[in-house]
Amino acid sequence: MAIISDIIAQLLHWVQQLGYFGIMLGLMIEVIPSEIVLAYGGYLVSTGAINYFGAVFFGTVGGVIAQLFIYWIGRYGGRPVLEKYGKYILIKKSHIDHAEAWFDKYGSGVIFTARFIPVVRHAISIPAGISRMSHMRFILLTALAVIPWSALFVYLGMVLGSQWENIDDIASKYTVPLIIAAIVLLAAYFLVKWKMKNKKKGG
Numbered sequence: 001m002a003i004i005s006d007i008i009a010q011l012l013h014w015v016q017q018l019g020y021f022g023i024m025l026g027l028m029i030e031v032i033p034s035e036i037v038l039a040y041g042g043y044l045v046s047t048g049a050i051n052y053f054g055a056v057f058f059g060t061v062g063g064v065i066a067q068l069f070i071y072w073i074g075r076y077g078g079r080p081v082l083e084k085y086g087k088y089i090l091i092k093k094s095h096i097d098h099a100e101a102w103f104d105k106y107g108s109g110v111i112f113t114a115r116f117i118p119v120v121r122h123a124i125s126i127p128a129g130i131s132r133m134s135h136m137r138f139i140l141l142t143a144l145a146v147i148p149w150s151a152l153f154v155y156l157g158m159v160l161g162s163q164w165e166n167i168d169d170i171a172s173k174y175t176v177p178l179i180i181a182a183i184v185l186l187a188a189y190f191l192v193k194w195k196m197k198n199k200k201k202g203g
Contacts, residue, residue, distance in 0.1 A: 012040050019050050020058040027062030030122075034063060035153050035167060042157020043164035052154060059150035060143060067125045067142050074129025082126055095123035103127035111138060115145030 011032060015022035026037040041055040070091070073081055079100075083093055099120045103110055104127070111133075114124040128138050157164045 012036075015040060016044060016049070019044070020054050023050075023055055024058040024062035024065075027059060028066045028069070030066050034059075034066075034149070037062075038150055038153035039157035039160070039164045039167040042154040042159070043161060045154065045158045046161040052158060055154045056147070056150045059154060060146050063146040063150060064139060064143050067122070067146075068139070070122065070125040071129040071133075071138055074126040075132060076129075078130060079126070091123050091126075095120065096126055099123035099125075100127045100130075103131070109141075111141040112145045115142070115149065 011026060015026045015037060018025065023037060023041045026032070027034050038055075038059050041050070041059060042052075044050045045052045045055055070082075079096065082091065082096055099114070103124065111124060111128055114120045125138075125142075153167070156167060156170060160166060160170070
C-alpha cells in the first residue's frame with residue numbers, strides 16, 4: 001500500500017507541475033481514479049494555480065481520450081486483449097461481463113448513462129469498440145457524460161481546498177443522485193426502444 005501511495009503522490013506532483021496538461025494526462029493514463037485527479041485539479045484551482053473552466057475542459061479531453069483508448073482496444077484487439085491486459089487500466093473481467101450485458105440489452109445509447117454507474121462506467125467502452133460503434137457517436141456520448149463528472153469533482157476539490165483528500169467523504173451525496181438519474185434515464189431509454197420495436201412489429 002505504501003508503494004501505491006508513493007506512486008499516487010508522484011503522479012499528483014506531476015499533475016501540479018504540468019497544470020492543465022497534467023490533469024489531462026493524469027486522466028488519459030488511468031493509473032489512479034479520475035475522481036482523485038479531478039479533485040486534486042480542484043485543489044489547484046483553489047490555490048489560484050489554474051482556472052476552473054480550464055481544469056474542467058482539460059479533464060474532459062483527458063477523460064474522453066482515456067475512453068477512446070479502451071474503445072480502440074475493444075475495436076482492434078477484442079475481448080481477449082482486454083481480459084489479459086485490462087488490469088493495468090483498472091478493468092477486471094467481471095467489469096467486461098457487466099458492460100457487454102448492458103450494451104447488448106440497451107444498445108449504443110447506454111454509452112452516456114453507463115458513465116455514471118459503478119462497475120460498468122469504464123468498461124462500457126469495450127463492447128462499443130467490439131461492435132464497431134461510430135467514432136463520432138461514441139465521442140459525443142462520452143463527452144456529454146464526462147463534462148458534468150469533471151465539473152463536479154473539480155468543483156468539490158476546489159471547495160475542499162487543502163482537504164481535497166477527503167473527497168470520498170462528501171462525493172457520495174452528489175454521485176448517488178447522479179447514479180439514480182442515470183438509471184431513470186436508462187429505464188426511459190429502454191422503454192422508448194421497446195415501444196419503437198413493438199410499433200415496427202405492429203406495422
